[in-house]
Amino acid sequence: MPLTDSLREDILASVPNLRAFAISLSGNGDRADDLVQETLLRALANIDSFQPGSNLPAWLFTILRNLFRSDYRKRRREVEDSDGSYAKTLKSQPNQNAHLEFEEFRAALDKLPQDQREALILVGASGFSYEDAAKICGCAVGTIKSRVNRARSKLSALLYVEGAEDFGPDDTVRAVIGSGR
Amino acid sequence: MMKDSKPSPGKGGLNAEIQSRIGHQLRAMYDDVVRQGVPDRFAELIRKLDGSGSSHPQVTPAGDFDTKDNGRD
Numbered sequence: 001m002p003l004t005d006s007l008r009e010d011i012l013a014s015v016p017n018l019r020a021f022a023i024s025l026s027g028n029g030d031r032a033d034d035l036v037q038e039t040l041l042r043a044l045a046n047i048d049s050f051q052p053g054s055n056l057p058a059w060l061f062t063i064l065r066n067l068f069r070s071d072y073r074k075r076r077r078e079v080e081d082s083d084g085s086y087a088k089t090l091k092s093q094p095n096q097n098a099h100l101e102f103e104e105f106r107a108a109l110d111k112l113p114q115d116q117r118e119a120l121i122l123v124g125a126s127g128f129s130y131e132d133a134a135k136i137c138g139c140a141v142g143t144i145k146s147r148v149n150r151a152r153s154k155l156s157a158l159l160y161v162e163g164a165e166d167f168g169p170d171d172t173v174r175a176v177i178g179s180g181r
Numbered sequence: 182m183m184k185d186s187k188p189s190p191g192k193g194g195l196n197a198e199i200q201s202r203i204g205h206q207l208r209a210m211y212d213d214v215v216r217q218g219v220p221d222r223f224a225e226l227i228r229k230l231d232g233s234g235s236s237h238p239q240v241t242p243a244g245d246f247d248t249k250d251n252g253r254d
Contacts, residue, residue, distance in 0.1 A: 008227055015223045020214035033220070040223060044230055105206045124204055125211035156199045 001052045003044065011043065014057050017126060018064055024121045025068050027110055035071070039064040055132060062136045065118060108158040112151050119147035120155075 001007065018039060022032035042063050043050075050059055109117060115137075122133040123144065130148075134141045 003230065008230070012219060012224060012227050015219045015227075016215040016217065019217070019220075020211045023214050024211055033222075036223065037226065040226055044227075101206070102210065105210065109207075109210075120207065121211070125207045152200060152203055155203050156196070159203070160196075160199050 001047065001050055003047050007047070007050075007056075010056050011040065011060070014060050015040075017057060018060055021061060021121060021126055022064060022068070024109070024125065025065075025118060027106060035064055035067055038067055042067070057126075058128065058132045058136055061122070061126070061128075065136055069114075104159060108155050111158060112154055116147045116151035116154065119144050120151035123148050124152075 015036065018036050019032060022035040022039075023029055026032050026035065039060060043060055046063075050056070112120070118137060119133060122128045122136060123130060128136065130141050130144050134144045137144065
């Protein structure tokens with residue numbers, strides 16, 4: 001459809017969520033804003049292919065997610081520079097304890113496989129239904145559900161289970177290792 | 182020595198309290214960015230396109246990207 005004023009306003013209204021998604025995915029504020037900018041340019045250039053009445057945020061998230069994926073493949077071997085750069089994008093500086101907890105959470109989130117991280121963010125933070133998240137990620141609804149469950153499970157192991165630096169051994173193995181000391 | 186008093190994910194599902202804490206932390210992280218609103222650079226970018234025939238920004242469409250190739254049908 002053509003770019004009407006109301007469509008432009010709707011795109012604008014999606015920007016805060018797109019930024020939050022991009023930062024959650026990449027852990028890097030500058031890179032996230034580049035992703036958002038590229039997403040908007042792609043969306044505007046392809047606006048004719050947007051179906052009126054369909055889910056605009058889902059359409060925009062799909063573009064951003066695909067851009068991040070192709071970008072990620074290119075950068076996979078580069079040294080990540082995400083330490084601290086995300087925290088700098090926060091307007092309200094959290095107090096020290098909250099900040100530490102936040103850094104731990106961020107670090108744990110970064111350890112998730114990308115499939116699981118994006119599924120968890122889409123469903124748990126962006127508020128998409130499993131169905132919309134599945135469309136955005138191009139997979140089955142059941143796959144999204146299972147990724148979200150595995151993401152939660154892994155985060156809880158990383159953050160709340162003592163000694164679970166790696167999520168390798170299952171509970172039984174860990175119990176055996178623990179009792180053998 | 183390993184502590185085993187910490188709650189751990191059980192076989193049948195996650196500890197509900199942990200799940201709720203993870204959900205809260207995730208949304209706190211996300212919403213902090215959402216609350217920053219729309220940075221000027223994006224507002225300007227969108228507004229300067231007037232939708233009357235000039236809806237093509239100066240961007241080179243990359244050949245390896247298709248907005249419709251990802252399960253939307």
